[in-house]
Amino acid sequence: MTRQMIVGMHLGNGYGNLPGAWRAPAVDPKSYTSFDAKVRHAQAAERGKLHFLFLPDGPTHVGDIENEPPHFNLDVMVTLAAVARETSRIGLVATGSTTFNEPFNLARQFKALDVMSHGRTGWNAVTSSGQDVAANYGQRVLSSPERYGRAHETIQLVQSLWGSWGKTAWMHDKATGRFADADQIAPINMGGNFVASRGPLYIPPSEQGQPVVFHAGGSANALELAGRYASGVIGAAFTINDARAQRAAFREAAQLAGRDPGELKFFAGLMTTITRDKREGLDRRITLSGRIFPQRASYLGQILGLGLDPAQPDEPLSQEQLSKARPSAGDPRSANALRIASEGWTIRDVLAHGVIDYHPVVVGPAAEAADHMQKWFEAEAVDGFWVSPDIYEDGIDAFVDGVVPILQDRGLFHREYNGTTLREHLGVPAQYGVDPRVTK
Numbered sequence: 001m002t003r004q005m006i007v008g009m010h011l012g013n014g015y016g017n018l019p020g021a022w023r024a025p026a027v028d029p030k031s032y033t034s035f036d037a038k039v040r041h042a043q044a045a046e047r048g049k050l051h052f053l054f055l056p057d058g059p060t061h062v063g064d065i066e067n068e069p070p071h072f073n074l075d076v077m078v079t080l081a082a083v084a085r086e087t088s089r090i091g092l093v094a095t096g097s098t099t100f101n102e103p104f105n106l107a108r109q110f111k112a113l114d115v116m117s118h119g120r121t122g123w124n125a126v127t128s129s130g131q132d133v134a135a136n137y138g139q140r141v142l143s144s145p146e147r148y149g150r151a152h153e154t155i156q157l158v159q160s161l162w163g164s165w166g167k168t169a170w171m172h173d174k175a176t177g178r179f180a181d182a183d184q185i186a187p188i189n190m191g192g193n194f195v196a197s198r199g200p201l202y203i204p205p206s207e208q209g210q211p212v213v214f215h216a217g218g219s220a221n222a223l224e225l226a227g228r229y230a231s232g233v234i235g236a237a238f239t240i241n242d243a244r245a246q247r248a249a250f251r252e253a254a255q256l257a258g259r260d261p262g263e264l265k266f267f268a269g270l271m272t273t274i275t276r277d278k279r280e281g282l283d284r285r286i287t288l289s290g291r292i293f294p295q296r297a298s299y300l301g302q303i304l305g306l307g308l309d310p311a312q313p314d315e316p317l318s319q320e321q322l323s324k325a326r327p328s329a330g331d332p333r334s335a336n337a338l339r340i341a342s343e344g345w346t347i348r349d350v351l352a353h354g355v356i357d358y359h360p361v362v363v364g365p366a367a368e369a370a371d372h373m374q375k376w377f378e379a380e381a382v383d384g385f386w387v388s389p390d391i392y393e394d395g396i397d398a399f400v401d402g403v404v405p406i407l408q409d410r411g412l413f414h415r416e417y418n419g420t421t422l423r424e425h426l427g428v429p430a431q432y433g434v435d436p437r438v439t440k
Contacts, residue, residue, distance in 0.1 A: 005377045005412055006265060006384030006426060008052040008093070009045040009396065011079075013069050014038060017271055018390035020288030022069055026393045032069050035082040041392045042083040045090060048400030049417060051425040052091030052122065054234060054386050055079060056216075059100065060132040067291065077109050084117040091422035093122035093214055093232070098151040100128055100137045104197045106154070107161035110211045111203045119208030119421035123158075124234060125225075126216055127151050148221040150194035155213065155229045156434055157195055160188045162210040163433020164200030208421035209432040218246060226264065227253025228438045231428040233266045234386060238332040238360055243268050243381035258437040263428050265383040268376065269359030270369070273390040274398035278364035282352040285363065285390065289352075296351050303327070303334040303356070304341070313348040317341050336360075359388065366402030373403075374412055 014031035015021040022029055031037040042053055055076040063070070073079045076094040084092060092113065096106050106123070114121035127147040128134070134141045142150065166184025173179075188199040215226040216234035226233050233250050237243035243266070251261035275281035294310040301308035304325040306317075317325070322342055327334035337355035345353070354361025362369040376382050389395025407413035419425060 002411055004414055005373065005382070005407070006051045006267070007413065008054045008091070008267060008384070008386040009050050009399075010269075010386055010388040011038065011041060011045075011053045011055050011073070011392075012388075013071055013073060014041075014392070015069060016391035016393070016395060017388040018273070018285060018288055019068060019292055020290075021391045024288060024391050024393065027391060031393075033074065035079065037392075038073070038079050039083055039086045041396055042087055042090065044396040044400060046087050048396075048404045049414060050090060050387075050400075050404075051384070052093050052422060053080075053083065054124070055092075055094045056124075056234075057095040057097075058128075058130075058133065059097070060130065060136055077113060080113055080121075081116065084113065084120070088118075089120070089417045089420060091120050091122060091212075091425050092117055093124055093212075093422075095124040095126055095216075097128040097133075098125055098154040099142060099147055100133065100139070101154075102197075103154045103157040103195050104161065104199075104201070107158040107201050108203065110158075111162050111201065111206070114206040114208070114211045115203060117206075119206040119423070121206075122212040122214050122232065122422055124214040124216055125151065125155055125158075125229070144219075144221060146194070148225060151225055152228070153192040153195050155225075157188075157190050157192075157197055159210070159213075159229075159431075159434045160190055161197060161199050161201040164188050165202060165204050167205055167209070167432055170204040205432060206421075208423045209430055212422050212426065212428065223249055223253040224257075226250055227255075227259070228257040229435070231263055231265065231423075231426055233264065235266055235268050235382075236359060237268045237381070238336065240376055240379050240381045242332060243376060244379060247381060247383070259435070265426055265428070267384050267386045268382045269388060270372065270385045271354060271357055271359050271361040271388045271390070272369050272395065272399055272403075273354075273361070273363045274366050274369060274395065274402050275364060281363035282349050285352040285354070286348060288391075293348065293351065296356060297347055299356055300337060300347070300351060303331045304338055308347060314346045316344050316346050366398070367406055369399070369403045370406040370410070373407065374410060377412060 014037050057072050057076045061070045080092045110123045131141050169181045169184035171178045185200050212231045213229045214232040215230040247266040254264040255261045273281040297308050297310045327338050340353045341350050362372050408415050
């Protein structure tokens with residue numbers, strides 16, 4: 001069978017990933033607290049046969065709350081519980097910190113959601129390093145060795161708890177009166193330097209056994225963690241070469257841990273504004289994000305080594321400026337920013353191309369997004385993407401109705417779900433409890 005890409009959809013605060021999305025004409029400004037809106041967005045993604053939803057989380061808010069909503073859902077687990085009841089096939093991946101959660105709570109929440117969704121759940125297991133987050137829990141920021149030491153123990157403990165109710169323990173036999181086989185449900189009595197739990201966890205396996213572990217990060221510690229436990233990596237890369245190098249490093253880490261490197265899938269981020277033509281897309285972005293133009297223009301100038309005048313947003317860079325511009329070695333986005341600026345766009349338009357956004361941005365016709373995805377995928381830089389539409393209310397439909405059919409016609413994306421569980425969607429093996437290949 002021809003290799004096909006795996007595609008997930010970012011599902012955040014109810015509005016979208018474009019600053020000002022909450023003010024878009026078609027958007028209900030109260031969608032931040034609307035679980036109906038989240039369900040509607042999830043159903044649109046499922047209609048497009050996308051493989052999973054990805055919900056990041058950060059238990060804090062640092063930003064311009066006066067003008068912009070927080071980036072995250074009210075609560076990722078509550079959101080996915082609502083979504084699980086109104087969808088049937090799409091995977092449900094939520095972020096849960098290993099630093100500020102106890103393993104037993106993580107194990108119970110994620111396995112309960114996995115049972116509720118009939119085997120569609122994934123846990124994006126991440127450490128948390130922000131002082132603002134630590135302050136919310138009345139704690140200090142742990143050092144990197146401490147954070148990752150706790151993360152290793154937490155994941156092993158969570159997986160042990162998941163497997164503490166045996167695969168065939170639940171008998172629910174009315175005739176004999178045996179609800180469960182007690183011999184298959186046992187404490188685990190695990191403890192380390194950071195976490196411990198007696199167990200067991202009183203939740204039987206789902207249709208996929210237990211949730212799939214994801215990870216997000218690119219440090220040496222993140223490579224080792226993902227290599228040992230993860231089946232999916234939520235990545236960030238701005239060039240094909242960067243993505244290819246990251247994917248290769250994660251696959252090597254999996255192999256060093258005793259696993260098949262093909263079991264670990266690397267997903268690069270992609271932000272989209274799908275419109276009939278580029279001009280329409282640029283105007284859409286400018287209309288909603290214009291208030292942050294001065295700050296962004298200043299940063300654009302920094303990464304190009306230029307002093308840009310925010311008072312002249314509708315002028316392109318002069319030939320003299322272009323001759324002096326130098327991409328910053330410290331920002332991987334700067335080379336693309338200079339390329340776009342060299343095409344003669346105004347400063348406002350250059351920024352509307354998303355040149356300093358958190359991931360590569362495609363603005364314009366659906367075919368351009370499909371071309372980007374195909375180029376990266378066929379270069380074996382990714383196993384797929386997690387897509388962040390500018391405005392959920394119409395941006396998910398634009399991707400599903402515009403980009404997905406092109407990818408399907410090119411043989412790069414499936415037309416129907418081939419399974420019912422997240423493990424089947426990702427093509428990763430069954431697992432129940434800890435992986436014996438990587439457990440010491």
